[in-house]
Amino acid sequence: MTNLLPEMAEIWQQTLNWQPTVQQQAQFQRLYELILEGNRQLNLTRITDSQEFWEKHLWDSLRGIAPLLSTNFSPTSPALIDIGTGAGFPGIPVTITVPNCTITLLDSTRKKITFIDNILTELALTNAKTLIGRAEEIGQHPQHRQAYDIALIRAVGAASVCAEYTLPLLKQGGLAIIYRGNWTKEETTDLQNAVNQLGGVIELIEKFTTPLSDSTRHCLYVRKVANTALNFPRAVGVPSQKPL
Ligand code: SAH
Secondary structure (H helix, E strand, O other): OOOOOOOOHHHHHHHHOOOOOHHHHHHHHHHHHHHHHHOOOOOOOOOOOHHHHHHHHHHHHHHOOHHHHHOOOOOOOOEEEEEOOOOOOOHHHHHHHOOOOEEEEEEOOHHHHHHHHHHHHHOOOOOEEEEEOOHHHHOOOOOOOOOEEEEEEEOOOOHHHHHHHHHHHEEEEEEEEEEEOOOOHHHHHHHHHHHHHHOEEEEEEEEEEOOOOOOEEEEEEEEEOOOOOOOOOOOOOHHHHOOO
16 A cells, blocks of 8 residues: 655666665655655645655755765854755755754744644654744844854745745855756746845756756745844844735
């Protein structure tokens, strides 16, 4: 009865110059099963087919952190945060794949975080912890502000909103990785304007297609180069209602 995830060793190798170990493949498989189970009670994802899950949840999550997989990334134990992680994407595949990182999985919905807590236990992932809260509040919290090397964010809002959620949480020199589907030049202009106000610069915009269905994706890499002014992030709801 088990839905078996494909291994796709060759595609991993060709696209990311990386392959999962036997243990990582087993963790991906268990993650997939737990999401299918959880989907019966919680509305976690509409992606349930094994190939689609592999592509849109696993591969897509890891494609964004390709720079961490292919280079000897410094610092050696980076502190990551995944903002609006939902059912755990991109955060959980990243946790499985980069065991030397510590990662905080943030979401405003308690039900989703409870679900993720169970996944972390089941997969014996000790390098991740969960946090319930709004990015606007966490970004003003002394324990979290300027505390992270890398902030990941996928499918949470417009890019300038993502910039306002991520940049305050980064240390200077840290990197925000914003996952997008389609992307236009006009959006680059808006994002440019937002990151200027937040102490960031757009370092790279990468366009690529997914390996099975050839869907278009973009990853935006924004570097924090200056302190973020204390008025950012603005109060809960303001970033999304009045994007920078
Ligand atoms: N990143 C996941 C989920 C995207 S759905 C994925 O790509 O599959 C967006 C998630 O962001 C939801 O779970 C929602 O609860 C959370 N979210 C939205 N706004 C947020 C905010 N301001 N702070 C924290 N979490 C937020």
